[in-house]
Amino acid sequence: MAWMVMTRRDMLAMSGASIAFSAAGLVPQGIAEPGVKSAHILTGFTPGLPDAVARLIADQMKGYAASIVVETRPGASGRVAVEAVRAAAPDGSVLLLAPLGFVTLFPHVYKTLRYEPRDFTPVSTVASFPTLLTVGPKVPREARTLAEFIAWCRANPTQATYGTAGAGSTLHFIGAMLGRTARFEYLHVPYQGRAAIQDLVRGEIASAIMPLGGSLGLVQSGELRALATTGPRRSPFLPDVPTMAEAGYPSLQDITWFGFFVPARTPVAIVERLNKAIQDALHTDEVKAGMAKQFVEIDAIPLADFARLITSESERWKAIVQATEFTPTD
Template structure:
């Protein structure tokens, strides 16, 4: 399919096993002493997963800056924080932690953006996680598989709804792709934050397509039923839940990646130093344990692969947006 994701394994195979930090083969300098008195990590959402991930990593980066402040700058689907980092001094003191969609998806769903991919240097991916399709009490209890749910949706088109965290999001398009691929009417209901899960539990909507961590506890308690994840393999957090590929829809494979970015023109030596500090933080037991509590997997790839991943994902989401006939918004 045109929109098949390039997985981490495929990406590493494309780039070659020996790639380290950049095409130039640069080695990160020593990071024994902090080079900055204070650094700021900006996230574009209200306190939640991005904020938690940022704080986990920041706590282990004292070799990069003596003090690291994590700031939430919510607004415009994360674009407020993105624009603030673009405008920041290119000296490594202001970082952005964000899902890759602000560079790979947003250019295809917004008519006007106040930034371009070239305004940022990708430093390091830090984590990835799949999306989870769950159903609630609105759907009969005997519906336990994706195939059975699709059959139910076809028989109940006015009730075949799915909630997400917003229109024009990756979650929105995964649902649109499912309806298009399986040939049934799947009505999107956009929400803010985790509100879709609340309405799902109350039976207001039939299903939700949300990040895996948003409903693991409710699945484990039996309040919701998990039908499929979008990862390339089953999630360690829900090992009994099949992937979309196992359920017969390999084109719906998708991971949400989080990564660090700095303003363009940040010196290469600073980027390398930051990359080394982030990579070291991700290897600590505290970060590993903290990530597991957030139901995300540590997923750091070399810088050269990060650039290739961004390009591949941008092409993939462009094809998806065009295939679903989504009309870009302001």
């Protein structure tokens, strides 16, 4: 089975998907005059990339609100913030900035959620970045390519481990997909946050699959070795590191998208005004420079395409979860 990430051409071709998405309540309905005096942007993780991206954009959203406050509400893999936004008034005063996984992956890995994808209206994508496969001192330095690492894993099955930020995450499934596709035993070791990188540097695990920015500095210093990224093209931050496709595994292409959401039933006039404020912010030099410092690329697509992206990504992750025989958790 191929698990390719959808290209923009693919998304634009899926016109029927957007109709279904609208029917599910995920495209804003109704018209009302916007009038936001103050706004809050919620992120579901401890201070880090989401928080930094939210503050960068909030500082440049001129004219949307008199004040915009960024709040971190960590917990339950981001679901605490998601549930708070679901319960907020649909008036454009409370926004969620989150990876798309909460609507594209979580419904397939949790038995019960206290929300449904249709409880939110997508506003704008803002950034994307690939996942990076790195190895540490546990793996001999002679293994400098993905093929050589896989050969080492096959020869050392009890040591062929990879760490991620948690079971049931996209990172977990990328590793599971690699093991299935390359036909070797690849043992997943879930961690909290960036703890996997610490154990990787210490030689406790063989490899890690994490967002690119999480280990880039250690790759640049030589403490870790980068073998491949999952993007559709090489990352501008690691131009010498091949993609999974270049390494012979095109089905492992994947990128993580971040986007803004508001509660369902938010009037379309507010959604459009918010979308414009975010899009304008993304074009400022301040946001461009700040995103580069976070090692993410600005990636904003039209509002209608955002709906199609969510639909196609949800279908893709559903197939992946089923193929890996992952048992949904509570």
